[in-house]
Amino acid sequence: MVNTLLTFWEDSDEFVNPNPVTDEMIWITEEKLGYKLPDSYIRLIKSQNGGTPVHNCFPTTIPTSWAEDHIYVAGFYGIGGEHGIDTEGIYMIEEFEYPSSCIYVGESPTAGHDAVLLDYSECGKQGEPRVIHVNVENYQDPIITFLADDFQTFLAGLLPYSHFDKD
Template sequence: MIFDQAYESEYVGPPVDAGMIRRAEDVLKVRLPKSYIDLIIVQNGGVLRNRCFPTEFATSWAPDHVCVDVIWGIGGTSGVDVMSPSMIAEWKYPEIGVVFGLTPSAGHDTVMLDYSECGPLGEPSVSYVDEDRVPRRIANSFAEFLRGLTSCRTYGDDTD
């Protein structure tokens, strides 16, 4: 399981149905990736078990990885359909897609589904956006991002 079941979390949204997915996509003006939908059907967001993702560049978090604490689901008070538009506006993220995760910095940096190359109906890549607000691709798809998550202990971090 990708989510850490040890945490009771306000980040777990209500059970997902087709109507919720359609409404979230209407709000976000994109088609969400199948791998994301498959994940939130099992559990609608939550705290990640493995929180670190390797990068080929330095981030504000570390020289070789980024930490993502939470993946937001849809609906509820902390779904991507609620959080992404407000995070983009508040933190001045580039309008490339959907903020889907919460990092330890709680806004200074983030991870986004990046539709800039594929358009709103395509399969987005995943980009890391640091304090400079320049998107940097870290995975070619959300599925690849999920597969690449690893324990932060790999990097000597004690965040998990």
């Protein structure tokens, strides 16, 4: 992975659950959500239970609601607490009508109208989900942008905002 877990996180407590992730928490969360979490996601949240990444942008080949050539990840959800995939993530899926075959893992700066999701629609509940960006500003016609074949590839592709800042 380009960003090692030691230098992955911003020094910020936004999106961070102060409780360290345990194997029991992972098992309970997988049971609650009905999906097996990717090993790369588990490694990430065991390093820190959610937070803001240093490299917070991912390139896209098509324009998104955020920019012409990338998305912005304000933070990753961990497990439990205010910003957990098993708490706030469930609420966001229901409230903003994201695809039900997904887990909400990455928040954008748009107050819920677009997000990074683990998409299990093609792999099943026990498979390796692909990573997508979904814009639900128009609930009747959500815009789904493929980002990566798996979460590990997504993490490795994150770039700093300065990479895209043309000013």
